[in-house]
Amino acid sequence: MAVSAPTPTQVRRRLLFALHAVTLIVAAALIVYISIDTLANITPRITEGYMRIGFWTCIFFQAEIIIEAIIGQHTRQKFIRLGIFFIICCPVLSILHHYNVQMSAEVEYLLRFVPLVRAAAVLASMWGQMTTSWVNGMFRGYITLLVSTLYILSLLFFVEEYHVNPQIQSFWDTLWYAVMQMTTCGSNINPVTPAGKAIGIILSAEGLILFPVFTVYITHAFARTRASQNV
Numbered sequence: 001m002a003v004s005a006p007t008p009t010q011v012r013r014r015l016l017f018a019l020h021a022v023t024l025i026v027a028a029a030l031i032v033y034i035s036i037d038t039l040a041n042i043t044p045r046i047t048e049g050y051m052r053i054g055f056w057t058c059i060f061f062q063a064e065i066i067i068e069a070i071i072g073q074h075t076r077q078k079f080i081r082l083g084i085f086f087i088i089c090c091p092v093l094s095i096l097h098h099y100n101v102q103m104s105a106e107v108e109y110l111l112r113f114v115p116l117v118r119a120a121a122v123l124a125s126m127w128g129q130m131t132t133s134w135v136n137g138m139f140r141g142y143i144t145l146l147v148s149t150l151y152i153l154s155l156l157f158f159v160e161e162y163h164v165n166p167q168i169q170s171f172w173d174t175l176w177y178a179v180m181q182m183t184t185c186g187s188n189i190n191p192v193t194p195a196g197k198a199i200g201i202i203l204s205a206e207g208l209i210l211f212p213v214f215t216v217y218i219t220h221a222f223a224r225t226r227a228s229q230n231v
């Protein structure tokens with residue numbers, strides 16, 4: 001029996017899936033590099049190594065967006081979203097450094113992670129395609145947001161507090177602090193810098209906002225299980 005050739009729509013979906021998979025791999029590599037760079041230098045200031053890696057990562061994300069716009073079948077709203085992501089993925093740090101624009105070390109550090117917004121959107125899209133339940137998709141999206149912001153703010157807290165706070169001896173101390181703040185349990189570590197205190201507030205607020213999602217998800221899963229048993 002002859003195998004039918006894939007339709008153009010199937011070919012486009014496979015190409016987009018492969019392109020998105022490569023995008024996630026590049027994003028993961030960027031996170032690993034930022035982590036290694038941060039823990040090695042313990043400074044929020046940008047290094048020359050990151051400037052090169054970050055620049056080419058942004059260029060790749062923009063190229064990926066252009067390719068998706070070309071091969072995909074999109075509505076006007078989808079094209080607008082792709083345009084917004086294209087702007088977000090501009091190598092802002094390289095442009096600002098080229099024109100000698102001054103900014104605080106904290107803002108400069110956080111700008112490293114801005115291109116990863118594209119990777120988060122890609123991940124949400126792939127999860128949406130692999131699940132038929134909007135609750136599962138929402139739950140996975142919230143988990144991604146929770147873990148990513150927890151990790152990013154932990155890194156920033158580490159570089160801000162390490163040199164001035166005797167309670168911070170390693171990155172694991174800051175990770176413990178971030179987890180305790182996000183769960184609103186509190187920690188025995190007290191931030192001493194203004195940025196560290198602001199991070200503590202953000203983590204607590206995020207925990208108060210996002211953790212109720214777990215309750216919604218568990219309730220939905222329980223109700224779905226009961227409904228399937230009664231059928």
